[in-house]
Amino acid sequence: MSFFSRSFPTLNRLKQLAFRPRGVEEFFENGKSIPTEKSWTGRAWRASELRVKSFDDLHKLWYVLLKERNVLAAQKEEARRFHISKQYFSNKGRQIKCQKSMARIKFVLNERRLAWVEATKLQRVANAQEAAVNTKVSTPAGSSTAAASAAKSTESTVSA
Numbered sequence: 001m002s003f004f005s006r007s008f009p010t011l012n013r014l015k016q017l018a019f020r021p022r023g024v025e026e027f028f029e030n031g032k033s034i035p036t037e038k039s040w041t042g043r044a045w046r047a048s049e050l051r052v053k054s055f056d057d058l059h060k061l062w063y064v065l066l067k068e069r070n071v072l073a074a075q076k077e078e079a080r081r082f083h084i085s086k087q088y089f090s091n092k093g094r095q096i097k098c099q100k101s102m103a104r105i106k107f108v109l110n111e112r113r114l115a116w117v118e119a120t121k122l123q124r125v126a127n128a129q130e131a132a133v134n135t136k137v138s139t140p141a142g143s144s145t146a147a148a149s150a151a152k153s154t155e156s157t158v159s160a
Helices: 003-007 009-018 023-027 047-052 055-081 092-138 145-159
Strands: none
Touching (some): 023 055, 055 092
């Protein structure tokens, strides 16, 4: 091991971190306010693909899409500020894909919420039925708890 690598181990780490965009720079793609070349982008996420994802994955994807939406809004504003015509620069397709994906994430999360509400309703009904069955089994045959308590109260009034 050389003296340089032992003396300055954090120097390499600083070099790696120095090239990561931070703050306002995250609103620009590749350090440019407006991209000079057309980049290929994929399609919007399908709801069937999102249903398979965990809540944490959907949460992370939501914030990635939110960041992408902000980058696209910054590019649109820069194009407007520099009076660049829409025929030369437009990211409308990417905005639509981002908007559709975010709407589909909200849809999938709402589906999960509605399924949870329905499951809790069914659980409450099942618990109530189970409690009713348990109370019927615990009382002696032919008498109920209300009838037994009424009989005790009449006995106490008669003896007094």
